[in-house]
Amino acid sequence: MSNVGIVIVSHSPLVAEGTADMVRQMVGDEVPLAWCGGNGHGGLGTSVEAIMGAIDKAWSDAGVAILVDLGGAETNSEMAVEMIGEPRSHKIVVCNAPIVEGAVMAATESSGGASLKEVVATAHELSPS
Amino acid sequence: MAASDFSKLIAAAADTIAAHAEELTALDQAIGDGDHGLNMKRGFEAVRAEADAFSAKPLPDALKAVGTKLVMTVGGASGPLFGTLFMALGKELPAVPDRAALAAALGKAIEAVAARGKSQPGQKTMLDVLQPVYEALAQGKTAREIADAADKAAEATVPMKALRGRASFLGERSIGHMDAGARSTALLVRAVAEAIEGNR
Numbered sequence: 001m002s003n004v005g006i007v008i009v010s011h012s013p014l015v016a017e018g019t020a021d022m023v024r025q026m027v028g029d030e031v032p033l034a035w036c037g038g039n040g041h042g043g044l045g046t047s048v049e050a051i052m053g054a055i056d057k058a059w060s061d062a063g064v065a066i067l068v069d070l071g072g073a074e075t076n077s078e079m080a081v082e083m084i085g086e087p088r089s090h091k092i093v094v095c096n097a098p099i100v101e102g103a104v105m106a107a108t109e110s111s112g113g114a115s116l117k118e119v120v121a122t123a124h125e126l127s128p129s
Numbered sequence: 130m131a132a133s134d135f136s137k138l139i140a141a142a143a144d145t146i147a148a149h150a151e152e153l154t155a156l157d158q159a160i161g162d163g164d165h166g167l168n169m170k171r172g173f174e175a176v177r178a179e180a181d182a183f184s185a186k187p188l189p190d191a192l193k194a195v196g197t198k199l200v201m202t203v204g205g206a207s208g209p210l211f212g213t214l215f216m217a218l219g220k221e222l223p224a225v226p227d228r229a230a231l232a233a234a235l236g237k238a239i240e241a242v243a244a245r246g247k248s249q250p251g252q253k254t255m256l257d258v259l260q261p262v263y264e265a266l267a268q269g270k271t272a273r274e275i276a277d278a279a280d281k282a283a284e285a286t287v288p289m290k291a292l293r294g295r296a297s298f299l300g301e302r303s304i305g306h307m308d309a310g311a312r313s314t315a316l317l318v319r320a321v322a323e324a325i326e327g328n329r
Contacts, residue, residue: 039164039204039205040204041171041204043164044162045164045204045205046204046205047204048200048201048208048209049201070295071206071293071294071295072295075206075209075210075245075246076206076208076209078209078245079200079208079209079212079245083197083200
């Protein structure tokens with residue numbers, strides 16, 4: 001698929017899966033989509049390994065936009081991007097946006113064939129800063 | 130560094146984290162999410178389990194392998210932060226470092242950790258221990274003095290207000306508790322310093 005992929009990373013698997021459900025229902029199947037949540041040991045948290053897996057699953061040559069919730073999700077997502085390494089890391093962006101709204105808006109933009117830069121810009125518009 | 134020496138460092142680090150896991154968790158329960166001790170213990174036990182394989186590598190590769198293992202096993206935000214510390218040390222250090230090379234590499238590694246956590250010293254984090262350790266190392270202090278400086282620096286996080294991580298949500302209420310990451314960093318510094326001293 002050539003549309004930008006969307007990855008959802010929450011501390012809670014329920015939040016991540018629920019956000020992905022909303023994206024599927026509101027945007028459809030035209031966007032590569034993956035989610036992960038939880039620390040891999042049954043608790044709340046995020047796992048670099050799981051994030052790397054989600055990026056692989058949602059991979060698109062057009063790139064991947066990652067939506068995160070709290071601080072650790074961002075730190076772990078950035079670590080995952082670094083560990084995936086070049087050249088793919090250049091096509092992955094961790095967005096600064098609210099996770100649910102960001103995922104839906106980014107996916108909507110992606111479904112229309114927008115570039116990674118446009119998808120990320122749309123998500124960032126949601127963040128006051 | 131001989132392979133057996135690196136194995137000793139891993140054992141010393143894993144031992145001190147295991148011995149203080151409950152204390153670290155208690156510190157983290159006060160102002161964080163209460164999983165630091167368990168997370169760090171899981172990570173360092175995973176490193177210990179591969180100590181032989183890691184120790185067989187040249188020092189830079191061994192440190193990178195430790196860092197990668199911590200990233201994958203510690204979880205939370207501590208995994209990437211401590212993982213980045215070791216990965217950056219591995220990237221910067223020559224195979225046979227002298228003190229100057231070690232200090233220079235630690236300086237670069239501190240920058241990498243600061244970038245990863247979007248933080249800087251003074252915000253009640255592990256950086257508040259790493260920075261004085263770097264300075265003591267660069268000033269030619271003994272291993273014991275460096276370990277003491279680390280403990281003192283961890284203590285000094287008690288009156289600080291957290292500006293990064295989960296503890297920052299508490300604002301003023303984070304004052305009066307030692308930062309768990311600063312404490313675990315000081316424990317690691319003492320373990321490594323004493324292990325190196327013991328080898329002389």
